[in-house]
Amino acid sequence: MVTMEDVARLAGVSKMTVSNVVNNRDGVSDPVRERVLEAIHRSGYRVNVSARTLRSGRTGVIGLAVPEIGLPYFGHLAAHVIGAARRRGFHVSIEQTGAAAAGEADAIAHSRTLHFDGLILSAVALGRVDRQLADAGYPLVMLGEQDFGGRFDHVAMPNEEGTKAATAHLADQGCRRIALVTGSVLDDVNDLNGRNDLDAVDAVDEVNGQNGQNDLNAVNTGNAGHGGNAVNMATRRYRGYRAALAERGLDVHPPLVFPLEDASMEAGRDAAHRLAGSGRAIDGVVAVTDTVALGVLRGLADRGLRVPGDVRLIGFDDIPESRFAVPSLSTVAPDHRWMAERAVELLAQRIRSPLRPTGQYVAPFELVIRESTR
Amino acid sequence: MVTMEDVARLAGVSKMTVSNVVNNRDGVSDPVRERVLEAIHRSGYRVNVSARTLRSGRTGVIGLAVPEIGLPYFGHLAAHVIGAARRRGFHVSIEQTGAAAAGEADAIAHSRTLHFDGLILSAVALGRVDRQLADAGYPLVMLGEQDFGGRFDHVAMPNEEGTKAATAHLADQGCRRIALVTGSVLDDVNDLNGRNDLDAVDAVDEVNGQNGQNDLNAVNTGNAGHGGNAVNMATRRYRGYRAALAERGLDVHPPLVFPLEDASMEAGRDAAHRLAGSGRAIDGVVAVTDTVALGVLRGLADRGLRVPGDVRLIGFDDIPESRFAVPSLSTVAPDHRWMAERAVELLAQRIRSPLRPTGQYVAPFELVIRESTR
DNA sequence: TTGTAGGCGTTATCAG
């Protein structure tokens, strides 16, 4: 292995000068820099990242923890994050958490052990992050679902607004009995089908209005300053759904909510089977994610229901697969690129200045109308 | 940061004893080990991976280079590789190569720079690996498509056999004019639609019969000893297609081959449009991958062609999405779990013994018949 | 069974 020592000898300078050249520091004269670069090239020298890390405490690697990289949404998200990180000189290492709180806590611990410079956590299950973690001052950005009342940097999906828009769209298309297919993990909401159960949730919803200072220069700024106590994705989407129904006077008791085991296609298909067999004359379905919606599409086909003829269907995420489904899937399309950029930028900032106030952001979105709701 | 020194002080022993405990080495008495573990727990000590790496030369991290983690196939593959690696105590870092030879060479260089212990390369474009790389002795396992004449450990897809089986299946279902939708990068084969163009390829096909020593204990052994000169995936799949047609007497001139820009759904849809407009009365389509097949499915729908009524369609890979398509997609299903396990195992072996002979394996597969070919 | 000395390749500090 060729070291800085070797390069230094070859160029007739000291180790330190080589280091300065490698790291683009100034204080090196042009002719010397030239000589050093030449020597580096000739010797095939490569910096030893471990040694650098040992000395500097920085690895140049950030972690990205997702429930399951094989799910389309997370695969695409990862691709964006990797791109955004590369543009800022970071490398990305992917962790799978298995959509379990234990996995997510593990990912954080593992991330610190491996001395990633920071971690982007696409948290689904982590109900309440350990006080340890919050206090650790480890650079951590939450991406997507969960919300921790401003204790972390957070780039959120437009859960409530998006679902409301999707539901309203179905109503506008003439749907009168609109179902929601969603995760079953509504905070503080049990017995979902039994009663008007949102009161408990609403009581928790004290927006704390904490603002992150916005020194990002993204063209598309989204909505900064979104905050609130820990309320999960399913709850937020449920709220959006109920809000739209209420506006349109389409509320129904018991609510037409079909819970899922997880956010898989398989679960979506199951839900569609239950839905078709419920005898409740459903003519519109809002699915909590596109992946679930694709499963619902399949499940409806199993039961001989036509989309959009018998039932209209809309998803959430706009994964590429949705465009190619038959029928193509209408969906809420958050700006994933924007989310990835913002998350990486927030993390980079936190790595630079650990004590800056946290920032909360909600991604901009648009409604994409395709065949499934025409 | 808490170091071994701190733990040693806390436990009243030397640094070295702590190291021995941490690494599960023997030569430490039970009471002392107990004390040390206690001290580790109390202090929240974590080994510093950089320091360990600097000293030992091993990082415990392997790289996985794929064209694009957002494509369903690679996402699922990655999930399997991550699992297999974890079982062997390795961590996985994912690189995106962008399906370009430059990207793949970069990934290798980058991988070495980062001091991964080795790299699993899902190579698509890398026509000829640099002699440098081959000679470098850097632990490298090729996964999937490319084939390098035995110079690397290689876990291949059953390209030729699988495609042959798929094509034969369509013939058995009564298809008479079967098209192939595939990548356009057939080695040494230009002007694909002009003439009987396989001769050039066949001339290259000298199987060299190199065998990897099989000390793996997988239940499902697949076919070891597959070798050959560098012939890419598209060519192998084309061969399987032609072989099946020849057997059934269904060969047609010019061949019903529709080339793709890349292996995306978009490209598949385009191909379907061309195919539908070709006026060649096609009644069966073999798509080079499931992702492409899903695009074809969509493209056929655009043109009002029914699957399987007007055209039967079969893919390759068995990604989960295929099961949920409408109609569900018949496909060639290689054992992905087996492939991931074998690739990681080969890499682990090569890391242990760099000079062992290379092993070539072809994954077992089965034909999965679903609605699209009934 | 436990402890001590030294060095892995890099960078921060400070002197020239």
Added chain:
DNA sequence: CTGATAACGCCTACAA
């Protein structure tokens, strides 16, 4: 502008 020196935290080798 350049160079000498001392860490960074751990592990190999050898001594006690």
